[in-house]
Amino acid sequence: MNEKEIQSFSLSRLLEYHELRPGDLYYDGCLIASRVDSHCDIRSDLFRYPIRINALALVFCSKGSITLTSNLTHRQLSEHTLYIHFPGSILQVDPIEGVELYAVICEEEFIRRINVDLKLLSRLFLRLERQPLLQLDDEQWQEIMRSFDEISHERDLYRDDAYSIEILRSAIRMLIYKVSRIIDRYSECPHTEQDVHSPRNRQEEYFQRFMNVLTQHYTQERSVGFYASQLNLTPKYLSTLIRQTTGRTASEWIDDYVILEAKNLLKYSTMSIQEISYSLNFPNQSFFGKYFKTHTGQTPSEYRMSR
Template identity: 90%
Template sequence: MDKKEIQSFSLSRLLEDHELRPGDLYYDGCLIASRVDSQCDIHTDLFSYPVRMDAIALVFCSKGSITLTSNLTRQVLGEHALYINLPGSIFQVESMEGAELHAAICEKEFIQRINVDLKLLSRLFLRLERQPLLQLDDEQWQEIMRSFDEISRERTRYLDDAYSAEILRSAIRMLIYKVSRIIDRYSECPHTEQDAHSPRNRQEEYFQRFMNVLTQHYTQERSVGFYASQLNLTPKYLSTLIRKTTGRTASEWIDDYVILEAKNLLKYSTMSIQEISYSLNFPNQSFFGKYFKNHTGQTPSEYRMSR
């Protein structure tokens, strides 16, 4: 590894460097693993220098501690702590002291495939950017461990039938939503140390206002200009604010909402593709098909058949 560069790696790269152990689960872009023996084997050259991982990682520390740097901030995970790594975040493992860990590492595409509602998750991203380390109380910890136990049980009795895959997806989706609820409860706490009139807080306020308007109008409006006008901003200024606050453009947020809604309708509704295109305010089925394929690599028909 070139120590002068910040390396990026995927979940598949992680699996190349670390063989699965008995009890580990890799399923369709998600790795569930526990390291609760005397030898935790994740501190290798892959993590010894700053790296980016193109996946969402939920790391729970049940015993001991692990010290790492996340986006230039030093974090120490102690007992019953949760660290959340968002895709693109830079982190580095500094040391471990008798660490026993449970982890769920999910590719973004996996999150979308199991139909986790991104509208519910999007407003949590800013909270994680400020503080990716959370301390769980006993009740929260036990609830999370029950989810890991449920996933483990489903793994051992997994059958090649029409139900096992959906049961397993539901168990993993439940874990993600439980973590989201914990993050949301932390988000409700006031941050008195921050100046409410600071530029950063104003940016976050505009982002929240943008998301509120987006959740109301995304099925009918895909233009950045529309959302800018709703906030009394110019399109350029809105785009600048959203990128500074989230690292993503306003257009990317809009497209994610539209595509997720289209996928849900294609999978769960009996609407025709033409009806779906009209419900999302596309001028015709052809335009909708091109838009959908541009963002997913599949036509609406191919996506519907693949589910």
């Protein structure tokens, strides 16, 4: 891939920015980080601006709190909460202080290699696509911590032999399935027939369909009319539904996604501003510059140079 086109961070590329600390474990496409606190060498500048991460991440907050933005939605992790980052989502993190985290970051191929049913996992995790933050009770938290302790213990005993490899793989697989069980229990929320067909749920369904189309086409399409036609609705009706569901217009959602991608490209690619404008389907650099400044208060050059 051309260097200019890279705007997503794989796990291996993240590790180029963050050296492993004592106590961290990187194994075959999976990073286990225990008790990461704000006094350690965390290069938060990497996450100060929007960044797309192509890996599944499970982040557990054991102390303090941290605020992050995932695909335009603000989340706050507090004590004993679990946050799930879906591959390809764009993440931005506020400056952190006084917080302790545990994290598991897995490449998709690693999950396959340890024989976790990826289709089952994907269906389960997608239940939390709009609310990927869970509050764990004491029993759930202690069970997760026992898994981290077990992985840490196996890391210390690890020898490069078939037995150690399989024990470590099993311990990581166990942690993933424990998280899956917690998600499954949280998502057990049966609806009555009346609930399913309520106006509110229909609005939610249209909003989800709108977001699915938006995430596929926002780099090329900025017209509400395009998205309305994809959903077989009129632009006016789509805008009304989105505003009633989220309090924001369809145009605002579209613009925010375009700006988020533009910020990502300006900070983490070597594409010129003209190349970025063309990649986002603007007719020219001038039009892109005016659009960007209208929504951010800065020109693309000013944003690229900001720290």
